[in-house]
Amino acid sequence: MSNAAVRMDNVSVYYGQTPALTDVCLEVQSGEYLGIIGPNGGGKSTLLKAILGLVKISGGSVEVFGRPVKSGISGIGYVPQFADMDKNTPISVREVVLTGRLRPGINPFFRFSKEDEEFSCSLIDKVGLSHLKNRRIRELSGGEYQRMLIARALATNPGLLLLDEPTASVDAAARVQIYELLEELNKSMTIILVTHDLLAISSHVHRLACLNRTLVYHGEPEFNEDVVNGLYGCPVDLIAHGVPHRVLREHGEDVKE
């Protein structure tokens, strides 16, 4: 038995007639820190939602920790895209993180236990927001908001953390903080990160995959100029951080075999 955290086999997702993902094959080992890059509309968010079981897949199969995916399985923490979130809800940081402790199903008169409260507080400390614990979310900066969402995802006690553009709309200092936090978290969990942030991702993630509707990835970065140019439709500067370090050629440089 392999210890794959995520295994996707020929997964396709359609929104109506429009394909968002076609024949995606992806295998992510436990403990890995994978970055997924790709153009807008390339299906990056959809890929995460397919892993979470939030979108209906029209073909293929998704397994998380060896079990077929359906919503409500424990073990996946999700940090959604900042832009899609409501920033004016009358709710405090502590209350948001606590929502990660809700149990499956619906229990009338459900109240959070003392352990839930303490666990949430420890997570707020962990992401460095203890001074903002009772702050309303509309008073947070972009970086603080993101770290709150990470704490909420951690409240579910996940073995796998999925992040959708965690450094979008975040300033440089906060970006560094978030990447440091993720590196720390990676010691105890698998992380899949979707981003536009090419430069930062190359210096932090262990492996990179590139998604534009389709993706084939089996652990080793299979990166070359043709793949990247094909995906983005134009040359892109990239540093691949595999083993060993590999730097893609400058644009226009001849291929010498």
Next chain:
Amino acid sequence: MIRALFKYSFLQNALLSGILASIVCGIIGVIIVEKKLVMMSGGIAHTSYGGVGLGYLLGFEPIIGAFAFAVCAALGIGYIKRKGGAHSDLIIGLFWSAGMALGILFIAMMPGYPPDLSSYLFGNILSVTRANLHLISVLTFIVLFAVVCLYNYWKAYIFDSEFMTILGVRTGFLEYLLLFLVAITVVVLIRVVGIVLVIALLTAPAATAGLLTSGLRSRIVYSVLFGAFFCIAGLFISYELEIASGASIVVLSAMCYAAVYAAQNILSRRKTGKCVK
């Protein structure tokens, strides 16, 4: 009016129904304002006019017809929205106008003189009967119970329902339940402010509370208090000046919102002005 209140049971009914209405509209109003379901509530309210018409045509209590139509509209809109078949504002628009049209059709089919429907359209809190009051009490209790009993779920649902789906919480159930509660609220409010003005009483107290406080629980409490104030003061105005209660309540609440908004703007401008100096 205080003396009259002890004397006339219709005034007591009016006062009680006003207070009950402010409880439901305070609670549900805050949720729908946060979830941006105001127009959907308007759609549900107007669809219920069809039920009023059907009640008159077939000779049963129109408010029961309104209740049935409101629930069907809520579940129908929710179902189509969930299926993702069409944009929700499109469905709301269709339900809205089709419900009104059905009401007009049913009334036109009635033999004899058409009844006066203005109390359903614009509300007449002074005409609330004992039976109406019983119905309103039961519905208020249902709303109160559903919200208190699932309070932590509602809080999470308002912030991010997708995340709850991932956790395995049955958000579909919550979504339909919320629409059902909106339908109930609409029926409670119809007697007080009428179909056309329901949206005002759902939004004005919640919006005014939103200007003043930023916690969910305190926002609900403020909203209920504002609602009660609008209803009672509006009732008083309506009784003294002999104008439609719905109109006086709604105009009063809109004016209060505007006043609070303006006062807050002036205060904050003065504060920032001081900082600049």
